[in-house]
Amino acid sequence: MFCCVLFCVVLGVFSEPSVELGLNGKWRLSNSNGSVSVPAPVPGCVHTALMQQQYIQDPYFRFNDLSYRWIAHDNWTYMTSFNVSAQLRVKQKVLLVFDGVDTVATILFNGFMVGRTDNMFRRYDFSVSHLLRDGENVLKVVLVSPVLYAFKQSKAHSSYSVPPECPPDVQKGECHVNFIRKEQSSFSWDWGPSFPTVGLWKGIRLEAFDILQLIQFSSFPLYNHSSGQWRLQVELFIDADQTTSGRVELSLPELGSQETIQTRFTKGRTKYNFTLLINKTREVKLWWPNGHGSQPFYRLTIRGFQDQVLLLHTGSKVFFRTVELxxxxxxxxLGLSFYFRINGKPVFLKGSNWIPADAFQDRVDPSVLRNLLQSAVDANMNALRVWGGGVYEQDLFYDICDEMGLMVWQDFMFACAMYPTEDDFILTVHEEVSQQVRRLKSHPSIIVWSGNNENEAALATNWFDIPASKRPTYVKDYVKLYVNNVREIVLEEDPSRPFLVSSPTNGAESEQEGWVAANPYDPLYGDVHFYSYTSDCWDWKTFPRTRFASEYGFQSWPSFSTLEPVSVEEDW
Structure with missing residues (x-):
């Protein structure tokens, strides 16, 4: 029997003969009619670019969320120009790579449209080999208003409504956020203002190669209890410009383990799976959560050859640990248990829910992340739930969680809504989920995937007053999106950790009830979210005795030092 484990974090990925040109830095930003034109950093967003140029005040100040609604209602264009070396231009394949576009955009390279984007959570790349110039090259990214795009998408879905249409009036937010694949809380939430960001929120570059290029790389260990042996599953997602035979060398020198595999790289994009058996004579040191042990790692090296030519060379950290739900x-x-065993040991999770650290992701720098995560450790937490209304966090977040022993409950980015299930929506979600699982499954800190935040509960307890006669339509859509798509992708991509369809959920009991339980808040099953603004929540007896409480508490004022810079004395 195999029990699931982890993993690998990429240190550096490159193909020996490949060439890369970074396009981050100072771009030009303008609105639809040209009345605004300012320098803008990339990565970044329109709000922070305008603030840096003193075109607007701090968006957080007083009621600026309302004063600056016009930003998200306008269309914006980012533009840059650059020269490309002859060394790059002569490569067989040149890709324009966007690690993150927020959100709906048309990409123009030297005046030619090369592609479109519609999902904040996806990496996009477009072939531009035939468009490169000797001299100045011009790149434009034309972004449409996320608010107007979401409105148009909702109107196009005319057969039946997909609630909720708008957030509660008191939030003063924007409508139809469930029709656009971007940070759901950016249109407003009960804890934060409405700032529907627009921009190039992650890096941009040109990648050029002749034979093949490594797109994504991951690894996860599995432990065989009967043989007492670890094996490391290594996955390479490769783009090959031609079919070629070669060999792949895997090496974990600290564990005296290495393997050479003859392989055939076929033209196009393919995922290749390799296995490295770990030397049974070596002691494998395990990764443990905060408070239960240390977080040791090993270094994995991977090299790919065609004859004696080095085609790719990458390295990673590899952690070993098992997780069971x-x-x-x-x-x-009555009911069922619901707890996690790490390395065979039951572990009590104690922590917090993690929402985006800032409304503007380009302001979440390494010092912000490290301070917040260290604060969690200092408060004796050992777990964080990355909440499904925000973003899949940046790589450094998970790196630090690995380092500090913070377990992560990872939601997929769907929250408090029903969602459309047309083919184009399912297609972009499919790519989103595949990419994110491949990116994140190497991290030992992530111990469980969860398909959404509160959508099973919303459907089961009828948050949106759906008539009983129409309920089967929404249940069908729910199962199609989260069970037949998100769940199936995760189970195929990652056999190393458990998956839950929602949070809260009755877990195994919800599955028995057709994936939507009669009462997803049942304290005898799964996880529970609990809020009561009318009860005395300082009294511990107010809270239910659950199997697992994954979200609870009550909102409160932040510290005065936080409020003072964004308010005036009359507000106090």
Whole structure:
């Protein structure tokens, strides 16, 4: 029997004969009628670019969320120009790579449209080999208003409504956020203002190669209890410009383990799976959560050759740990257990929910992340839930969690809504989920995937007053999106950790009830979210005795030092 484990974090990825040209830095930003034109950093967004140029005040100040609504209602264009070396231009394949576009855009390279984007959470690349010039090259990214795009998408879905249309009036937010694949809380939430960001929120570059290029790389260990042996599953997602035979060398020198595999790289994009058996004579040091042990790692090296020519060379950290979600009968008690075993040891999770650290992601720098995550450790937390209304966090977030022993409950980015299930929506979600699982599954800190935030509960308890006669349509859509798509992708991509369709959920019991339980808040099953603004929440007896409480508490004022810079004395 194999029990699931982890993993690998990429240190550096490159193909020996490949050439890369970074396009980050100072671009030009303008609005639709040209009345605004300012320098803008990339990565970045329109709000922070305008603030840096003193075109607007701090968006957080007083009621600026309302004063600056015009920003998200306008269309914006980012533009830059650059020269390309002869060394890059002569390569067989040149790709224009966007690690993150927020959100709906048309890409123009030297005046030619090379592609479109519609998903903040996806990496995009476009072939531009035939468009490169000797001399100045011009790149434009034309972004449409996310608010107007979401409105148009909702109107195009005319067969039945997909609630909710708008957030509660008190939030003063924007409508139809469930029709656009971007940070759901950017249109407003009960804890934060409406800032529907627009921009190039992650890096941009040109990648050029002749034979092949490594797109994504991941690894995860599995432990065989019967043989007492670890094996490391290594996955390479490769773009090959031609079919070629070669060999791949895997090496974990600290564990005396290495393997050479003859392989054939076929033209196009393909995922290749390799196995490295770990030397049974070596002691494998395990990764443990904060408070239960240390977080040791090993270094994995991968090299790919065609004859004696080095085609690719990458390295990573590799961590070893097992994770199990235990849902079983507890003696004569009703319900099922719901707890995690790490390396065979039951571990009590104690922590917080993590929402985006800033409304503007380009302001979340390494010092901000490290301070917040260290604060969690200092407060004796060992777990964080990356909440499904925000973003899949940047690589450094998970790196630090690995380092500090913070376990991560990872939601997919769907929250408090029903969602459309047309083919184009499912297609972009499919690519989003595939990319994010491949990017993140190497991290030992992530111990569980969850398909959405509160959507099973919203459907089961009828948040949106759906008539009983129409409920089967929404249940069908729910199962199609989260079970037949998100769940199936995760199970195929990652056999190393458990998957839950929603949070809260009754877990195994919800599955038995057709994926939507009668009462997803049942304290005898799964996880529970609990809020009560009318009860005394300082009294611990107010809270239900759950199997697992993954979200609870009550909102409060931030510290005065936080409020003072964004308010005036009359507000106090």
């Amino acid at each position: 235990i849902q079983e009968q507890i003696g004569s008690s």
